[in-house]
Amino acid sequence: MHSESHIDADRAPNEEQPRMRVPRQWRRLFETLGVVGSLFLGGFGSGYFWATRNAEVQMTRQREDHLAEIDRLREAFGNGLNSLAGRVNQAAGTAASAALTAGEAASTAQTAAQTANQAAKTAAKEFKKP
Numbered sequence: 611m612h613s614e615s616h617i618d619a620d621r622a623p624n625e626e627q628p629r630m631r632v633p634r635q636w637r638r639l640f641e642t643l644g645v646v647g648s649l650f651l652g653g654f655g656s657g658y659f660w661a662t663r664n665a666e667v668q669m670t671r672q673r674e675d676h677l678a679e680i681d682r683l684r685e686a687f688g689n690g691l692n693s694l695a696g697r698v699n700q701a702a703g704t705a706a707s708a709a710l711t712a713g714e715a716a717s718t719a720q721t722a723a724q725t726a727n728q729a730a731k732t733a734a735k736e737f738k739k740p
Contacts, residue, residue: 632640
């Protein structure tokens, strides 16, 4: 009662299971896609690796260049500011001296005005005496 025409697929060993093969064209297509895909992904991966490595080196170089430029500008403008500070201090001293001189001149002018006023009063008294 055992018939070879009917195989119970759930209980049969793998060798006896019905097998369905993918057509040759499809297998070649999948093979080609696998090769091309691995070439593409390999190129993409290695390109990405080298690009990030280059970017890190370039960022480091750019950072060093920026810091060197900041130091150069600091030195250049620092020297300018130091010489300018000296000139400003000198100008402030000159302005203070001029203010002191102006104050003395005002005091002298006030004294001269008082003397002239006294002289005018005296002259007026002398002029009124007949």
